[in-house]
Amino acid sequence: MKNWGKEKDYLTSTRQHMWNDDYFEFLVKCVWKIDKPVKIIDFGCGYGFLAQMLMPLVPEESSYKGIDISEELIKDARKQFANHGDTVSFEVADLNDYIPSADYDIAICQSVLRHLSNPEEILKKMIASVKTGGQVICIEPSRRLENAGLYIENQNFNPFEKDDFLKERWQSELEAGGRDFQIGMKAPVYMEKLGLKNIGVRLNDYVDYVCQEDEKCRFIKDYGTESKYAKADTMLAARCHVISYGYYEGN
Numbered sequence: 001m002k003n004w005g006k007e008k009d010y011l012t013s014t015r016q017h018m019w020n021d022d023y024f025e026f027l028v029k030c031v032w033k034i035d036k037p038v039k040i041i042d043f044g045c046g047y048g049f050l051a052q053m054l055m056p057l058v059p060e061e062s063s064y065k066g067i068d069i070s071e072e073l074i075k076d077a078r079k080q081f082a083n084h085g086d087t088v089s090f091e092v093a094d095l096n097d098y099i100p101s102a103d104y105d106i107a108i109c110q111s112v113l114r115h116l117s118n119p120e121e122i123l124k125k126m127i128a129s130v131k132t133g134g135q136v137i138c139i140e141p142s143r144r145l146e147n148a149g150l151y152i153e154n155q156n157f158n159p160f161e162k163d164d165f166l167k168e169r170w171q172s173e174l175e176a177g178g179r180d181f182q183i184g185m186k187a188p189v190y191m192e193k194l195g196l197k198n199i200g201v202r203l204n205d206y207v208d209y210v211c212q213e214d215e216k217c218r219f220i221k222d223y224g225t226e227s228k229y230a231k232a233d234t235m236l237a238a239r240c241h242v243i244s245y246g247y248y249e250g251n
């Protein structure tokens with residue numbers, strides 16, 4: 001299993017290029033309609049990126065708890081939110097061992113199910129964390145969509161060139177009982193199967209447009225590159241995270 005505490009640079013740099021703030025605000029206020037104080041739990045919270053995004057947008061008196069297996073990331077998260085009292089809290093825990101209790105209004109995760117071999121089991125725990133009427137939100141990638149949304153401005157760019165490489169890599173990961181490259185697209189299907197209602201699905205509208213000389217060094221995901229950070233010419237990369245959400249209406 002990857003130690004995400006050692007991937008802080010990657011995490012922080014990608015999160016700076018992940019969301020349009022106006023679109024995230026639109027989700028909170030117009031799609032998820034969070035207009036009363038809520039208790040939020042964030043599965044696999046990392047250094048608390050979603051807390052940074054959510055807390056300024058949700059009504060006062062809302063609270064947030066993040067859980068993550070990485071002690072290092074949780075330490076960073078706690079440091080960052082040191083002056084938030086009990087409103088924002090973090091816990092080190094392995095989601096596989098985590099025992100949920102139905103205390104929350106919202107259970108959310110971002111880019112976490114993609115890294116776990118048992119996403120459906122973790123989704124069950126998210127559902128078990130919310131009260132009746134509560135909401136479960138998963139923000140997860142689909143590597144197929146992401147690859148379709150990549151354009152690099154150079155003479156040799158061929159959008160199909162790496163298809164076989166990627167197919168082999170992702171399919172074998174999945175077949176080995178591991179990570180699911182399509183989890184973003186499957187999450188709503190699991191949600192329905194597990195009894196959530198009023199399921200909605202959106203796509204993150206962020207497109208990373210790298211065009212300035214001093215910025216031409218950005219992460220190109222798995223695009224057959226040796227290094228995670230590849231020198232790109234002018235480049236567009238659609239983030240394409242799938243945002244799925246549904247409501248728990250009791251058994």
Ligand SMILES: C[S@@+](CC[C@H](N)C(=O)[O-])C[C@H]1O[C@@H](n2cnc3c(N)ncnc32)[C@H](O)[C@@H]1O
Binds near residue numbers: 043047049068069093
């Ligand atoms: C790609 S990062 C996403 C972090 C955060 N949600 C964000 O969007 O910035 C995946 C996170 O899942 C956490 N994680 C992976 N496996 C876990 C497990 N079994 N239990 C708890 N957290 C886990 C990692 O430590 C890491 O912080």
